[in-house]
Structure formats: structure tokens, C-alpha cells
Amino acid sequence: QAEAEARERALPARTRDGHAVAVGANVNNPEQVPFALDQGAEGVGLMRTEFLFLERGDTPSEDDQYATYSGMLKALGGRPLIVRTLDIGGDKQVAHLNLPREENPFLGVRGARLLLRRPDLLEPQLRALYRAAKDHVAADAPTGAHAPLSIMMPMITSVPEVLRLRAIAEGIRAEIGAPYVPLGIMIEVPAAAIQADVLARHCDFFSIGTNDLTQYALAIDRQNTELAPEADSLHPAVLRLIHMTCEGAARHGRFVGVCGGIAGDPFGACLLAGLGVHELSMTPRDLPGVKARLRGAEIAALKALALRACEQEDAAGVRVLDAEGAAA
Numbered sequence: 236q237a238e239a240e241a242r243e244r245a246l247p248a249r250t251r252d253g254h255a256v257a258v259g260a261n262v263n264n265p266e267q268v269p270f271a272l273d274q275g276a277e278g279v280g281l282m283r284t285e286f287l288f289l290e291r292g293d294t295p296s297e298d299d300q301y302a303t304y305s306g307m308l309k310a311l312g313g314r315p316l317i318v319r320t321l322d323i324g325g326d327k328q329v330a331h332l333n334l335p336r337e338e339n340p341f342l343g344v345r346g347a348r349l350l351l352r353r354p355d356l357l358e359p360q361l362r363a364l365y366r367a368a369k370d371h372v373a374a375d376a377p378t379g380a381h382a383p384l385s386i387m388m389p390m391i392t393s394v395p396e397v398l399r400l401r402a403i404a405e406g407i408r409a410e411i412g413a414p415y416v417p418l419g420i421m422i423e424v425p426a427a428a429i430q431a432d433v434l435a436r437h438c439d440f441f442s443i444g445t446n447d448l449t450q451y452a453l454a455i456d457r458q459n460t461e462l463a464p465e466a467d468s469l470h471p472a473v474l475r476l477i478h479m480t481c482e483g484a485a486r487h488g489r490f491v492g493v494c495g496g497i498a499g500d501p502f503g504a505c506l507l508a509g510l511g512v513h514e515l516s517m518t519p520r521d522l523p524g525v526k527a528r529l530r531g532a533e534i535a536a537l538k539a540l541a542l543r544a545c546e547q548e549d550a551a552g553v554r555v556l557d558a559e560g561a562a563a
């Protein structure tokens with residue numbers, strides 16, 4: 236029985252009509268990797284590096300970070316790993332960084348905006364990542380969706396941010412002599428989703444952060460418990476932004492992942508696959524349910540479902556499609 240379940244968890248998330256969706260886990264340290272693989276992860280679609288800073292009372296050194304990233308690469312044995320550079324600010328405050336207090340931290344110096352202002356945070360992190368790439372990634376390793384290491388920048392709003400971050404990263408890579416590491420961006424601000432076709436020229440892949448994309452699209456603080464029931468990532472406005480992101484990426488042949496909470500919801504995963512998302516990354520324990528649901532679906536039906544969902548008036552209307560079994 237247990238063996239049969241383990242075999243099922245290891246099956247790919249391939250729909251009945253043969254469309255494969257890549258599935259990854261959101262994992263922050265090497266110790267969590269074996270459990271994620273056992274749950275059926277094919278890689279790590281989001282490593283939130285804030286946790287390196289939050290779990291301790293001081294700033295981890297470049298060498299500390301190198302050890303963690305190397306540990307992740309070793310634990311994954313060549314499976315894809317997407318490391319997100321520091322996303323501090325908003326809900327992720329780090330006391331020992333002594334950052335200025337802001338009235339509206341979610342609309343403030345957060346993610347990429349902080350990285351560009353604080354080379355003392357960005358540069359050691361990038362050096363640690365490229366050193367890990369140099370030591371643990373083969374020079375002829377794939378550079379697309381199957382790259383053993385990719386770097387992803389959080390809270391991107393504009394093209395100049397991407398160009399500046401890429402220039403800094405490539406400068407450090409050249410200095411270290413590391414192999415090419417794909418550079419992607421989080422799509423979690425509506426402006427980025429709307430301009431996805433333009434941003435796609437300048438980066439290798441997208442990962443949609445539906446937690447923040449929902450917050451910023453619906454103007455609901457993601458920590459506001461009073462409004463939590465309304466902060467639904469299946470709101471048609473959010474789905475339309477996801478659709479725009481996939482279409483913008485497709486124009487330039489870029490792959491699109493989703494690493495926000497909705498990727499771990501079986502019905503949400505069906506909608507995302509139908510909208511054109513290639514990879515879903517989630518909490519490890521959500522993997523078996525999502526994979527089983529996708530295996531029972533047909534991509535042609537999911538595409539039709541996704542279009543119907545985008546036409547609904549509200550999130551409740553989208554959820555009715557699940558109750559009707561439209562994704563079966």
C-alpha cells in the first residue's frame with residue numbers, strides 16, 4: 236500500500252492527452268529536499284533566501300550562503316533549483332538589517348528595489364550563487380527549464396530594474412568564471428504582468444507570485460484577516476493577469492512558473508495549466524493532490540476551462556466551475 240502510494244507520487248503530472256506540467260517544491264534549505272522529492276517534486280521551483288536571514292540574528296556571510304546553496308545543489312543532484320534573491324520588506328522584515336521604517340512597506344523599498352539600493356546585500360549573495368554554480372554545475376548543463384540552477388529576482392516592476400540587476404549579475408559571473416545561470420523574474424506586480432511581453436525580452440523565465448499579484452491587483456493587504464476571504468487568487472482579474480503573463484512569455488519562448496499558494500490547490504493548478512503555465516511550485520505536502528488531479532485531466536479541456544474562468548464575473552463564479560466538475 237505505502238509502496239503503491241510512493242510509486243504514484245513519483246509519476247509525472249502528465250494529463251491524459253499527454254501534456255506534461257513540471258512540478259517543483261517551495262523549499263528553503265537542503266534538509267527539506269528529501270521530503271519534497273519523496274512527495275513527487277521534480278526540483279525546487281522557489282527557494283526563499285529571506286529565511287537564511289530570518290532564521291538567525293545576524294546577516295549570513297558570503298561563505299555561509301555558498302554552503303547553503305551548494306548543499307541545495309548537492310541534495311537535488313542536478314534537478315532544477317530556482318533560487319530567489321533576497322525579498323526583504325513588506326511582510327518579511329529582518330530586524331538585524333536596521334532598515335528604515337516605512338508607512339506602507341508593501342508599497343515601499345521591497346525586493347528588487349532594496350537589492351538595487353543595497354549592493355552590500357545583493358553582491359555577496361550573487362557571488363555565493365555563482366561560486367556554487369562554478370563548483371557544482373557542469374559547463375554543458377542545460378540552460379532552459381531544466382537548468383540545475385537558476386536565479387530569480389523578486390518584486391520586479393520595470394525593465395530598467397531587470398537591466399540593472401542583469402548587468403550586476405553578469406559582471407559578478409564573469410569575475411568568478413561561472414557557467415551561464417538563467418536569470419528570471421517574479422511576476423507579482425500588475426505592471427509586470429501587463430508588460431510581460433516587454434520584460435520577456437530581457438529575462439530567461441518568469442515565475443508568477445500569485446500571493447503578491449493577488450494583493451496588488453485587488454488592493455488587499457495579504458495579512459489583513461478581515462479581508463482574507465476576498466483575497467482570492469482565483470479572482471478573474473488575477474487570472475487575466477496570469478493569462479497576459481503567459482502570452483507575453485510565449486512571444487519570446489520563455490517558460491512560466493507559478494510559485495504562489497494557488498499552485499498547490501488542485502483546481503487552481505488545473506486553471507493555471509489551462510492558462511499556459513509550464514511549471515507549478517508548491518509546499519511539498521500539496522504535490523500528490525495536484526499531480527493526481529492533473530493526471531486525470533485533459534489539457535484541451537483545461538484550456539477551455541481557463542478561458543471560461545477568465546470570463547466569470549467574480550471568484551465565486553470561477554469556483555462554481557470546479558463544483559460543476561468542469562476540470563475533470
Ligand code: PEP
Pocket residue numbers: 281283322423443444445446447448494495496
Ligand atoms: C508570492 O508572492 O506569491 C510568492 C511566491 O512570494 P512570497 O509569498 O514569498 O512573497
Ligand code: MG
Pocket residue numbers: 423444446447
Ligand atoms: Mg511575493
